[in-house]
Amino acid sequence: MANLPSHSLVAPLRTSLAWSLARSSHLLSRHSKVLCRSICTSQRRFDKTPTTIHSRNGASNTRNLIAASSSAHVNKLSNGTARRTFASVQTSQEPTLETEFLVVGAGPAGAALACFLTSYGLKGVMISTAPGTANTPRAHITNMAALECLRDIGLDKDLEALASKGDEHMIHTRWCHSMAGEEYARIHSWGNGPDRKVNEDARLQIFRPSTDFPIQGEYETASPCGPMDLPQTQLEPVLVRYATMNGFKTRFDTTLLSFETDSDTGLITANIRDNLSGQEYQVRTKYLFGADGARSQVVKQLDLPLSVKPGQGMAINVLVKADLSHLVEHRRGNLHWVMQPDKEHPDFGWMGIVRMVKPWNEWMFILFPTRECDFQISPSKEEYLQRVRDFIGDDTPAEILDVSKWFINEIVAEEYSQGNIYCMGDAVHRHPPFNGLGSNTCIQDAFNLAWKVAYVHRGLADPSLLSSYSTERQPVGRQIITRANDGFREHFNVWQALGMLSEDVESRKQVLAELTAPTPTGRERRQAFQAAISNTCHEFHGLGVEMNQVYSGPGVYSADEAVPFKHSGPAAEDPVLYYEKSTYPGCRLPHVWLNTTTPTEPKSTIDLAGHGAFTLFTGIGGEHWREAAKKVSAELGVPVEVHSIGFREEWEDVYFDWERVRGVEESGAVLVRPDRYVGWRAPTVLESEEACESKLSTVLASILGRKTS
Numbered sequence: 184m185a186n187l188p189s190h191s192l193v194a195p196l197r198t199s200l201a202w203s204l205a206r207s208s209h210l211l212s213r214h215s216k217v218l219c220r221s222i223c224t225s226q227r228r229f230d231k232t233p234t235t236i237h238s239r240n241g242a243s244n245t246r247n248l249i250a251a252s253s254s255a256h257v258n259k260l261s262n263g264t265a266r267r268t269f270a271s272v273q274t275s276q277e278p279t280l281e282t283e284f285l286v287v288g289a290g291p292a293g294a295a296l297a298c299f300l301t302s303y304g305l306k307g308v309m310i311s312t313a314p315g316t317a318n319t320p321r322a323h324i325t326n327m328a329a330l331e332c333l334r335d336i337g338l339d340k341d342l343e344a345l346a347s348k349g350d351e352h353m354i355h356t357r358w359c360h361s362m363a364g365e366e367y368a369r370i371h372s373w374g375n376g377p378d379r380k381v382n383e384d385a386r387l388q389i390f391r392p393s394t395d396f397p398i399q400g401e402y403e404t405a406s407p408c409g410p411m412d413l414p415q416t417q418l419e420p421v422l423v424r425y426a427t428m429n430g431f432k433t434r435f436d437t438t439l440l441s442f443e444t445d446s447d448t449g450l451i452t453a454n455i456r457d458n459l460s461g462q463e464y465q466v467r468t469k470y471l472f473g474a475d476g477a478r479s480q481v482v483k484q485l486d487l488p489l490s491v492k493p494g495q496g497m498a499i500n501v502l503v504k505a506d507l508s509h510l511v512e513h514r515r516g517n518l519h520w521v522m523q524p525d526k527e528h529p530d531f532g533w534m535g536i537v538r539m540v541k542p543w544n545e546w547m548f549i550l551f552p553t554r555e556c557d558f559q560i561s562p563s564k565e566e567y568l569q570r571v572r573d574f575i576g577d578d579t580p581a582e583i584l585d586v587s588k589w590f591i592n593e594i595v596a597e598e599y600s601q602g603n604i605y606c607m608g609d610a611v612h613r614h615p616p617f618n619g620l621g622s623n624t625c626i627q628d629a630f631n632l633a634w635k636v637a638y639v640h641r642g643l644a645d646p647s648l649l650s651s652y653s654t655e656r657q658p659v660g661r662q663i664i665t666r667a668n669d670g671f672r673e674h675f676n677v678w679q680a681l682g683m684l685s686e687d688v689e690s691r692k693q694v695l696a697e698l699t700a701p702t703p704t705g706r707e708r709r710q711a712f713q714a715a716i717s718n719t720c721h722e723f724h725g726l727g728v729e730m731n732q733v734y735s736g737p738g739v740y741s742a743d744e745a746v747p748f749k750h751s752g753p754a755a756e757d758p759v760l761y762y763e764k765s766t767y768p769g770c771r772l773p774h775v776w777l778n779t780t781t782p783t784e785p786k787s788t789i790d791l792a793g794h795g796a797f798t799l800f801t802g803i804g805g806e807h808w809r810e811a812a813k814k815v816s817a818e819l820g821v822p823v824e825v826h827s828i829g830f831r832e833e834w835e836d837v838y839f840d841w842e843r844v845r846g847v848e849e850s851g852a853v854l855v856r857p858d859r860y861v862g863w864r865a866p867t868v869l870e871s872e873e874a875c876e877s878k879l880s881t882v883l884a885s886i887l888g889r890k891t892s
């Protein structure tokens with residue numbers, strides 16, 4: 184234990200561092216491979232708010248029921264466009280801009296929020312103190328939960344075209360002496376284990392689960408998306424471009440200094456500095472979004488309460504150009520832990536992870552220093568290069584492109600918002616990259632918030648709906664900072680089993696020797712090593728922690744449920760590892776492939792829902808729900824799509840998967856919110872159309888925080 188690294192539990196706290204949907208799926212080219220096409224063909228969700236009632240033969244009958252009523256709001260509230268251009272700022276005597284939505288930060292959180300807001304036709308301003316999008320590829324594991332959000336606005340295919348994935352690139356995490364050298368162990372990762380596999384070719388062939396809770400093929404059945412490796416340097420430009428092309432003004436080199444809220448009007452005045460000219464000016468906004476990362480000025484000024492656990496030290500990212508393609512054929516994977524217990528090590532590079540950035544010629548060498556290492560340490564380029572060479576293990580030429588430090592935090596804000604100021608991303612949850620939950624959670628924060636802002640802004644929901652953002656997302660933040668740090672702590676067992684924690688080379692060599700010894704001690708050590716490696720499946724196959732979020736609070740209607748939500752099946756035993764599909768209110772809408780009676784391209788339930796509208800799924804015998812939805816939609820001015828799934832219905836439940844997961848009878852109903860979380864469900868149809876209408880009206884009004892008449 185003597186050599187316990189600085190990122191140990193005892194390391195000091197370093198907090199300071201540490202509808203329309205009119206832009207319906209049909210109009211937005213969600214499957215377009217070309218971003219530009221998806222941008223150009225997109226129309227705003229609120230241009231019209233049609234309710235589409237699908238008849239039993241699958242024909243659509245779209246009616247623009249509420250355009251007239253919502254246009255009054257549009258006029259009253261304006262469309263959110265910044266009223267003065269930034270060009271005029273330079274010369275203006277009165278440099279105050281007005282907007283309705285000011286997003287501070289253009290990282291995964293801020294840029295995703297701007298994308299989602301703009302998909303509702305809401306325009307605003309996004310600022311970033313950085314000179315451009317991410318200059319180092321920090322986040323890379325992009326999970327299905329985040330991709331489903333981006334799929335809603337048609338960006339998943341654009342990102343897929345840029346990403347590395349599957350068997351080819353993400354199949355393993357390895358532990359080795361060097362990239363060229365001996366391997367200690369490997370584990371299947373990111374949905375590529377034969378037991379839980381994603382098979383790109385079979386994606387649309389549909390895997391057939393043999394039990395109610397499939398474990399084999401679980402990734403494939405979990406989502407219409409698949410996990411991918413997409414460096415942050417590639418993700419951010421796609422998001423910023425989409426937001427900008429759709430009307431969100433984006434300004435880099437622009438820093439938020441402070442802000443004030445006017446207690447009479449509720450408007451927020453942000454004090455901004457243009458980093459290039461040094462000029463300071465003000466932006467007056469209705470909403471302020473703090474997506475300004477782990478050192479968030481917004482969180483600091485709001486003084487949001489933070490739950491802070493001891494930090495676990497520092498790590499150093501060394502971005503390297505080195506063509507290792509000659510090594511990868513039998514070492515495929517995007518994460519390679521390198522440990523050399525039999526050798527001396529510099530303090531700044533006790534061990535490390537060699538992470539694929541671009542297959543196979545760009546890599547991030549993530550170095551973990553020893554406990555004794557001073558955080559201010561500043562090794563020379565040659566010293567870094569030597570460590571990189573040690574980790575590569577042969578004479579492959581290597582060039583250092585960038586070096587940066589980061590800190591291992593375990594911090595979550597207890598509240599995510601105050602008044603009309605909403606914080607998200609690393610600003611409110613700060614944790615290490617284990618499980619790859621950072622940027623993914625940022626995107627989901629934004630997706631949760633955007634529809635609520637849009638509905639409130641258009642007068643379709645009461646402002647109280649916005650309080651559900653913090654209620655729903657804060658527990659997720661707490662969960663992921665804990666999981667990410669647990670993931671890190673679990674590696675401790677691997678280091679211990681390999682002898683990395685012993686003080687000196689000789690005792691480390693002894694431990695290594697023990698690992699091969701035909702003795703009880705040797706056997707014990709091998710077992711401990713195997714157990715430690717196997718346990719990392721919670722990091723590398725943690726589908727449950729990625730997909731199992733269950734929301735509660737005013738944004739869901741669970742009053743009709745007989746019992747509180749509880750996991751069952753494998754997810755009850757291990758909710759980090761296994762995802763359980765459920766339609767219990769507050770759960771993610773289960774993905775199921777459907778088709779028409781005369782088969783065409785399979786359609787996911789995920790794609791039928793979302794796109795800014797509520798969606799009601801029913802089945803044979805559920806006609807009253809359809810009519811009720813139509814009336815309630817008109818009455819409340821809220822878009823409600825209706826889909827019927829069943830034998831010879833609009834959608835065939837081709838493999839009876841919906842039957843397995845829908846959790847209600849054929850005639851029942853599952854109401855899904857615009858963010859594709861279940862808002863409410865009814866076990867069966869009610870006795871009359873009026874009863875269904877009354878129930879649905881009560882439920883929708885409750886979710887939206889509206890008073891019922």
Ligand SMILES: Cc1cc2nc3c(=O)[nH]c(=O)nc-3n(C[C@H](O)[C@H](O)[C@H](O)COP(=O)(O)OP(=O)(O)OC[C@H]3O[C@@H](n4cnc5c(N)ncnc54)[C@H](O)[C@@H]3O)c2cc1C
Pocket residue numbers: 287288289290291292293310311312313321322323324325415437438439440474475476477478479480500549589607608609610615616618619620621622623624625
């Ligand atoms: C080594 C490493 C690997 C990682 N791997 C993964 C992974 O595989 N998967 C994953 O999901 N996550 C991963 N992450 C985490 C991920 O990088 C972060 O969670 C994510 O970048 C946070 O996004 P954000 O938008 O909240 O903040 P940031 O990306 O930090 O962006 C903050 C934004 O705010 C701006 N800003 C800051 N202050 C101001 C101000 N005062 N005024 C104006 N603008 C301001 C910045 O310029 C920037 O645009 C990793 C992180 C690291 C370090």
